[in-house]
Amino acid sequence: MFRVSIFGFRIYLMRYRLIIFTVIGILVLLAVLAFVFGRKGGGGEAISLEFWGTGPAGNWSQIIAAYQKDNPQVSVKYIAKDASRYERDLVEALAAGVGPDIAVINNVWLGKHLNKLSPAPSQVLSIATFKDSFADSAHQDLIRAGKIYAVPFYIDTLALYYNKAFYNNAGLVSPPKTWEEFSDAVKKLTQKDEGGNIVRSGAALGTAANINYASDILNLLMMQTGATMVSKDGRQVLFDRTVSLQGKNYSPGLAALDFYTSFALSTKPVYTWNARMPGSLKAFTEGKTAMYIGYAKDLKAIRNSLPNFGVAPMPQIKDSRKDSSYLDINWASYQAGAVTQSSTKKEAAWRFLSFAVGRDSAGAYLRSAYLPPARKDLIEFTASDALLNIFAKQILTAANWFQPDEAEVRKIFERTINAVTLNQTPSKEALREAASEATNLLR
Numbered sequence: 001m002f003r004v005s006i007f008g009f010r011i012y013l014m015r016y017r018l019i020i021f022t023v024i025g026i027l028v029l030l031a032v033l034a035f036v037f038g039r040k041g042g043g044g045e046a047i048s049l050e051f052w053g054t055g056p057a058g059n060w061s062q063i064i065a066a067y068q069k070d071n072p073q074v075s076v077k078y079i080a081k082d083a084s085r086y087e088r089d090l091v092e093a094l095a096a097g098v099g100p101d102i103a104v105i106n107n108v109w110l111g112k113h114l115n116k117l118s119p120a121p122s123q124v125l126s127i128a129t130f131k132d133s134f135a136d137s138a139h140q141d142l143i144r145a146g147k148i149y150a151v152p153f154y155i156d157t158l159a160l161y162y163n164k165a166f167y168n169n170a171g172l173v174s175p176p177k178t179w180e181e182f183s184d185a186v187k188k189l190t191q192k193d194e195g196g197n198i199v200r201s202g203a204a205l206g207t208a209a210n211i212n213y214a215s216d217i218l219n220l221l222m223m224q225t226g227a228t229m230v231s232k233d234g235r236q237v238l239f240d241r242t243v244s245l246q247g248k249n250y251s252p253g254l255a256a257l258d259f260y261t262s263f264a265l266s267t268k269p270v271y272t273w274n275a276r277m278p279g280s281l282k283a284f285t286e287g288k289t290a291m292y293i294g295y296a297k298d299l300k301a302i303r304n305s306l307p308n309f310g311v312a313p314m315p316q317i318k319d320s321r322k323d324s325s326y327l328d329i330n331w332a333s334y335q336a337g338a339v340t341q342s343s344t345k346k347e348a349a350w351r352f353l354s355f356a357v358g359r360d361s362a363g364a365y366l367r368s369a370y371l372p373p374a375r376k377d378l379i380e381f382t383a384s385d386a387l388l389n390i391f392a393k394q395i396l397t398a399a400n401w402f403q404p405d406e407a408e409v410r411k412i413f414e415r416t417i418n419a420v421t422l423n424q425t426p427s428k429e430a431l432r433e434a435a436s437e438a439t440n441l442l443r
Contacts, residue, residue: 047348048075052090053104053335054083059368063361067352076352087407091116094342101343102353105150107141107334108406118339119147124350133357134374135395137332150336151357152374153365156295157330157394158213158220160312161302166200166290167310175312179221179259182291182315183270186263189290190272201289202272204280206264207421208414211273211280213333215413217293219401220331221256224317229401235442240435253435257427261420275421295333296372296391311387313394332398334374404441412437 051060057080064076079100081089087109093099094116105113130148131139135155142150160182162175170189176182182203189202208214223229228238239253262268264275277283284292285305293314294302302309318326337356339349355361362375366382372392373381382392403409416434419425425433 046073046075047345048077049102049345049349049352050100051076051078051102051352052081052086052100053078054081054086055104055335055369056080059365060356062364062368063356066361066364067355074348074352094340097342099340099342101340101345101349103338103340104153104335105338106406107137107150107152107155107332107336108400108403110142110144110149111402111404111406114144114149116341117149118341118343118346118350119149120151120339120350120354121347124347125151125354133376135332135376135398137395137398137400138336138374141332141400142336150338151353152334152336153357153362154369154371155332155334155374155395155398156297156372157332157391157398158216158293158295158314159390159394160314161284161292161294161298162310162312163284163287163290163306164308164310166287170290175310176315177313177319177321179315179317185291186270186272196266198272198274198277200287201277201283202270203263203291203293204273204277204283204289205291205293206261206273206417207275207277208417210275210277212292212294212298214417215410216331216333218256218260218413218417220314220329221260222253223331223399223401224329225252225256227252227256230442234402235439237435237438237442239438240431251428251431254428254431257416257420257431261417261427264421296370296388299387300370311390313390328394328397330394330398332395332400404438408441409438 057078060078064078067076068074090099090103125148127143127146127148130143134152137155138152142148142152160175166189172185172188176185186202190198191200193199204211222239228241230237240251241253242249242251263270264273265271278288280289280292281294281298281301283289285302314330316326316328320326320328337353339346339353343349359375359377362373362378363381366373366378370388372388372395373379374395376396379392379395382389412434416430419430420427
């Protein structure tokens, strides 16, 4: 009896050990499979994405780390490129078949680079979600034929920087809300010697070469004045056209050009700037001009050099708070993320971009880059920063127009400004030539 019991116990023990080893084996196999195929993201094949941009890698490190934590099978490598060569390097790399999967583009690049980009799959990012999330200017710039070709990381706008000490000395209580008030302020802030030479400028405005964003400012003035920048079919530039206003012929584009250049013409009462002045940003930070028009991206440089300054919303044609018939118009300039046509991992690249512009990720990017949001639900994110909040609020009224080649349009506008300020060409003729040259870019 005793021996039979011992034998039975041994058989039981062997079966027990077999069950234990089987369970352990299954668990080990499951662990290996989990490691190979990843916890999330499906598939399991390792995916490596190359991401090109011009900003510091630090702006993206937190976002990339968070995405890779949830998607361990995906590796995202961000490469910071030289901004001065970026567009050329990107185009050459894509032509050679060695470009990135994801590329940062400017908001006005779609006109010339659309065929190099791959639209977002609807299952990753829908038109409805895009329009609900981002300011209207992003819809206008980044959607073509019902397809999303890029997603905005931020939206910057032009605003008015002013020297508070100079304002106080001139008895100016508040910054101008309209361009008429701006002109009046310029007259009070400008200081000249007995010979009529500018000792201190009232505002950096009027020329091209030494004014940051001269083309953007003139574009905005035209849009605010009511100029139609391009035809509905996108085949002809119309900013030189004349319209009938109260029974009289009126050219909004010409009015904008004449207003802009008046600040650099010594025969005008608002003369306050010329080609001999230093660069506009340098002039402002060194106290050589009282007002400067710039973007939020200039905040850091100005804050480091000029402690007593303020920022005001961009002046408008009319004060919309007093005239309900007028709607504010601001200028949008920003960068967006796009997936290249040559990428072999398009959907994976778009899934990363969709994550990168989500509310949490976008907030992390804005904290690092110190820029206004593109997402409407993040405007409140800047409420605690009075200066940045001014730029952020303007994204809701910011716009642009379809430019066939932004770099070439900028050159055309700069040549037009120079032709007028150097008295080479009457402004009406210069504007007509500019419209003709810009139209040729569309063909």
